[in-house]
Amino acid sequence: MGSREKHKGNQDNRIPNSKEKNKDKHQEGVEYAYPSSKEQFKAKHQEVIERAYRIPIFLSTTTHLNDNQSMFLNRLILEIENALLFPRTLPLSESYPESILTDIRRLVSSSYGMLAMNFRRFLVEVVETNEGPSPSTPPFWEGSVYSQVEPSMAFQFGLPILLVREDNTDANNGIWSGGIAPLNTFIVWDSENQTVDEFFNTIEWREAFANWSAEVRNAYYIQTEPKFKYRCDR
Known part of the structure; x- marks a missing residue:
């Protein structure tokens, strides 16, 4: 009798195996999605590989968007990810316990490219100036103030930049005005006459x-090369 009770006690104190653990977790309501076939396993594995090989880039944009702008930004992120690049932006994907300028500098220095999207944010009408008569200009759109700061810091750092602007946004303001940025890095989205799909299907884009x-990948290759060459290139 004593030996049976001792044996029973050992069974109660034994360590459960993996099957019993999974069974207990399933009973608690925890579900696990295991690939049910080799094809699904390969697809999951390929997805992990693609994420691992994405090159980080700085996506400069704003979080205050209307429905049409949100559709455009989602499509833009999809285009970036399909090119095996990883978009990073403040404060959505990145956040540091420092000042905003320090956060921007840290993100710029750890990225290999900059894509800035300047959406319409404020409709401005000039009613008075600090000197002279008030200009008779029609109302115009301004974007986020960080659409001026972030691309400028990225350009100073030497990152490859691509500037996309919603039409009539900061047309005469800062780096988005004509003649400031290189022409081959500047594209305009005519949101009033052009759908999201039409823009991304244009040859210009x-x-x-x-x-x-291609410049981002070249920058990644250059920045990740060792300073000391271990072989002789002829």
Whole structure:
């Protein structure tokens, strides 16, 4: 009798195996999605590989968007990810316990390219100036103030940049005004007459994005090369 009770006690104190653990977790309501076939396993594995090989880039944009702008930004992120690039932006994907300028500098220095999207944010009408008569200009759109700061810091750092602007946004303001940025890095989205799909199917966008993506990969290759060459290149 004593030996049976001792044996029973050992069974109660034994360590459960993996099957019993999974069974207990399933009973608690925890579900696990295991690939049910080799094809699904390969697809999951390929998805992990693609994420691992994405090159980080700085996506400069704003979080205050209307429905049409949100559709455009989602499509833009999809284009970036399909090119095996990883978009990073403040404060959505990145956040540091420092000042905003320090956060921007840290993100710029750890990225290999900059894509800035300047959406319409404020409709401005000039009613008075600090000197002289008030200009008779029609109301115009301004974007986020960080659409001026972030691309400028990226350009100073030497990152490949691509500037996309919603039409009539900061047309005469800062780096988005004519003649400031290189022409081959500047594209305009006519949101009033052009759908999201129409813009991303234009030759202008596809050519500029392909060139910029190639520059990003070249920047990644240069920045990740060792300072000391371990072989002789002839």
